[in-house]
Amino acid sequence: MTDPRIADPRSRQRQARTTALACLGIVVGMTALAFAFVPLYDLFCKATGFDGTPLRGAAASGPVSQDKMVVHFDTNVAPGLPWRFVAESPQVEAQLGATQTVFFRVTNTGTTPSTGIATFNLQPALTGSYFVKVQCFCFNEQTLKPGETMDFPVVFYVEPGIKADSNTRDLTEMTLSYTYFASKNGQPQAALATPTGTRAN
Structure with a gap:
């Protein structure tokens, strides 16, 4: 027997939107981390002397x-x-x-x-x-x-x-x-x- 949630086009659209929003959230989060990594890495190096940083x-x-x-x-x-x-x-x-x-x-x-x-x-x-x-x-x-x-x-x-x-x-x-x-x-x-x-x- 077919699951009515799968057969319902509106349900499929909601699932597609949810998946798209989740992917967008991951992309935004990864982009934010990439921008934050440089200053955080710089602070870490200055605090610890890592990678030749006096x-x-x-x-x-x-x-x-x-x-x-x-x-x-x-x-x-x-x-x-x-x-x-x-x-x-x-x-x-x-x-x-x-x-x-x-x-x-x-x-x-x-x-x-x-x-x-x-x-x-x-x-x-x-x-x-x-x-x-x-x-x-x-x-x-x-x-x-x-x-x-x-x-x-x-x-x-x-x-x-x-x-x-x-x-x-x-x-x-x-x-x-x-x-x-x-x-x-x-x-x-x-x-x-x-x-x-x-x-x-």
Whole structure:
């Protein structure tokens, strides 16, 4: 015997609408999660140092270790931004637990004012949870006039706990890498472009 609910066209229409609304709800939910994932992932990385993201914190107040770590500085400028970008020194030997300051110099080599914003990464990625930035110019828009030069400090320290972690205790060096991108409304443009190196000598 045929189920009258299946034979009724109105019932089939209601079922079709219910199915369509459920599918639409899933699509909307997945889209919302996709947009939320990026800022949530960014917050997670900043809070934990995951994926080579340096931590943000106050100046070091704990004991200073006799151990040291060589910190290399890699500076890059993405295509489309006519800037020269270098660190005052290509590397420093940082005593663990001691606060250090390194200056970075940017110069607009173009003929018009331009605005840039720097992103960063730390390698090996495992060192991110032990590298603490106290002050940094990253993610702050900077506008330079033609020929203008500005110096920006990075204040940081490497936590002594890096030597107590079995995953990082044998490491003797790390690289803090910055890339300047052209910026619009506080966001880096052409973020997928391959940066051209302007590594300090």
